[in-house]
Amino acid sequence: MHTMPAPKNFRHKKETVPEWLQNARDHATDYLHRFAFNPGVEKVAAEYDSHFQHIKDPDQRLDYLKKLAGEHWDYRKGRERYEITETYELDEPGSEQGKRIFEGAAMAEMGTSSRATLKHYSIMAVLGGANMGPYNRLKYGLEQDIAYDMLAYLGSERELPSAEKEAVKKYAAGAQTEFDLGKGAITSLLGKQLDDEGEYEFVTSEWHITRLQRSDGLPIILLSSPPFLGGRRANTADTYDFMRRLEQEAFNPTKNILFTTAAIYRYAQYFDAMREIHLRTGVDIEVLGFEPQYAGMEFKPTQFLQELKAAADASVRLRDAVSGIEDKNDWRKKYYNRFTRNEADNPVNAKIVNG
Numbered sequence: 001m002h003t004m005p006a007p008k009n010f011r012h013k014k015e016t017v018p019e020w021l022q023n024a025r026d027h028a029t030d031y032l033h034r035f036a037f038n039p040g041v042e043k044v045a046a047e048y049d050s051h052f053q054h055i056k057d058p059d060q061r062l063d064y065l066k067k068l069a070g071e072h073w074d075y076r077k078g079r080e081r082y083e084i085t086e087t088y089e090l091d092e093p094g095s096e097q098g099k100r101i102f103e104g105a106a107m108a109e110m111g112t113s114s115r116a117t118l119k120h121y122s123i124m125a126v127l128g129g130a131n132m133g134p135y136n137r138l139k140y141g142l143e144q145d146i147a148y149d150m151l152a153y154l155g156s157e158r159e160l161p162s163a164e165k166e167a168v169k170k171y172a173a174g175a176q177t178e179f180d181l182g183k184g185a186i187t188s189l190l191g192k193q194l195d196d197e198g199e200y201e202f203v204t205s206e207w208h209i210t211r212l213q214r215s216d217g218l219p220i221i222l223l224s225s226p227p228f229l230g231g232r233r234a235n236t237a238d239t240y241d242f243m244r245r246l247e248q249e250a251f252n253p254t255k256n257i258l259f260t261t262a263a264i265y266r267y268a269q270y271f272d273a274m275r276e277i278h279l280r281t282g283v284d285i286e287v288l289g290f291e292p293q294y295a296g297m298e299f300k301p302t303q304f305l306q307e308l309k310a311a312a313d314a315s316v317r318l319r320d321a322v323s324g325i326e327d328k329n330d331w332r333k334k335y336y337n338r339f340t341r342n343e344a345d346n347p348v349n350a351k352i353v354n355g
Contacts, residue, residue, distance in 0.1 A: 020253040021279070023282075024274075024278050024279050024282055025279070025322050027278070028274050028275075028278065028279065028322050029319075031274070032058065032062065032315055032318060032319055032322075033058045035062075035267065035311070035315055036058040036062050036065070036315075037061070038108050039107050039108075040103075040104045040105060040106065040107030040108025040109070041065070041104070041108050041308070042104075043100065043103065043104035043107060044100075044101055044105070044108070044308060045065060045068060047100060047101065047104075048068060048072045049068050051064070052065065052068065062319055063316065065312045065315075066312045066313055066315070066316045068312075069308060069309035069312040070309070072305070073305040073306055073308060073309040074309060075088075075302050075305070075306045081130065081303075081306075088300075090300075090301050091302055095301070097301070098300075098301040101301035101304055101305065102301060102304070105304040108267075108308075109266075110263055110264050110266070110304055110308070111263055111291055111292060111299070112263055113263060113290045113291045113294060114266070114288040114289055115144065116144040116145070116146050116288055117286060118146065118286070119147065120146065120147045121146060121148045121149075121256050121257060121258040122148065122149050122150065122256050122257060123148060123149065123150045123152055123255075123256075124146070124151055124152070124257075124258045125151075125153070125154055125243070125257055125258070126138045126151075126152070126153045126185070126259075127236060127239075127259055127260065127265075127269060128153065128178045128181070129181075129261075130164060130178070130181075131164055131167045132167065132168065132295060133181075133295075134155070134172075134181040134182045134184070135168075135172075135181075135184070135185040135188065135189070136294065136295045137260045137261055138182075138185045138186065138189055139185075140260055140289075140290045140294065141260035141288075142190075144288070146258070148218075148258070149218070150218065150219050151186075151219070151220045151221070152220070152221045152222070152223065152243065153182035153183075153186065153220075153221070153223065154182075154223050154225070154240070154242075154243060155178045155179040155222065155223065155224050155239070156179065156224055156225065156227075156233045156234040156235075157178070157208065157224050157233060157234070158178040158233040160176060160177060160178070160181075168181055168184065170188075171184045171185055171188040171189075172184025172185065172188070177224070178233075179222065179224040182222050183210060183222055186212065186220060186222070190214065194212055194213070194214060194220075195213045195214060198211075198212075198213050199211065199212055206226035207223075207226050207242065209221065209224070209246075210222040223239060223242055223243055223246070225238045225239045225241070225242030225243075226238070226242065236268070236269050236272055237272040237276055240272060240276035240277055243277075244277050244280065251283045252281060252282060252283065253282030255281075255284070256284035256286065257273075257277070257283055257284070257286070258288065259273060259285070259286070259288070260287075260288055260289070261289045262289050262290055262295065263289035263291055263292075264292070264299060264307045265310075266287050266288075266289045267307075267311035267314070267315070268307065268310035268311040268313070268314040269287055270285065271311065271314035271315050271317065272318070273285045273287065274318055275314075275317055275318045275321045279318075279321055279322065
């Protein structure tokens with residue numbers, strides 16, 4: 001049987017990719033390739049598998065690194081970081097392998113501070129964290145010689161354990177959640193600059209938003225996003241997604257965001273921001289972080305390995321989003337259908353706190 005050729009007007013048209021999207025894909029691909037061939041990443045991987053450094057294809061490198069990390073560097077095993085109580089020989093003083101891990105982490109810039117590269121940003125966003133994390137991240141961001149149109153904090157409803165509540169009394173006395181830590185950091189570091197009026201708060205069973213403002217009118221938004229697919233709490237990617245949905249058309253290729261975090265988390269948080277925000281809106285992304293000494297901390301080799309695993313996982317997610325392997329429609333369907341409660345029975349609780 002002969003197949004009749006389809007009329008010209010029924011032929012599939014080649015996808016027309018907007019210039020901003022092609023630029024976003026190119027930028028993400030370039031950064032992923034540089035990560036795949038980073039000398040520090042190679043040095044760390046060589047401690048566990050000599051084959052990695054001989055892989056020439058960047059995509060194969062990313063896949064191999066993710067597999068390697070899953071086999072050797074998963075110390076969390078689904079837990080919060082503070083729930084890790086095991087001890088490892090690798091972390092013992094004098095461990096030669098631990099020393100080499102530190103050297104690789106330094107080469108990969110996972111233990112060194114970075115600075116903002118621009119003078120103005122649409123948003124400076126502080127990523128949530130534990131203990132003194134939110135305070136130090138906001139403080140480091142405020143120390144940059146920059147201007148911005150909005151300040152944001154991206155947190156979650158993660159409940160604080162007793163030890164953490166004690167550790168944060170300096171800036172967030174009475175805090176019960178990670179969201180509260182962000183508000184404590186802002187009121188502690190910007191207290192005298194905040195307007196006494198105009199505080200709004202929106203709360204549902206799934207999310208929490210608070211709006212503050214500086215006395216000069218600059219808006220300050222605190223977000224606690226819903227968890228993805230019924231997780232115990234929102235993760236970093238969830239908070240990116242939530243912020244993007246709230247901003248909607250305001251997020252476009254003319255805007256940029258500076259995220260502040262600790263250097264050890266920069267790769268994973270950058271990759272997820274590129275996937276959740278840059279590839280979907282064209283908003284330019286920059287993530288800066290501070291060295292452990294800035295916060296008076298010392299990370300163990302296993303902690304660097306754990307965060308390198310997070311980076312490897314995030315790099316593959318970003319690569320798949322760039323290449324179209326990720327099924328966005330199925331992902332979003334699951335996202336919207338993940339709620340188990342009927343929000344119609346739990347209306348939004350909106351109140352003016354001061355005003």
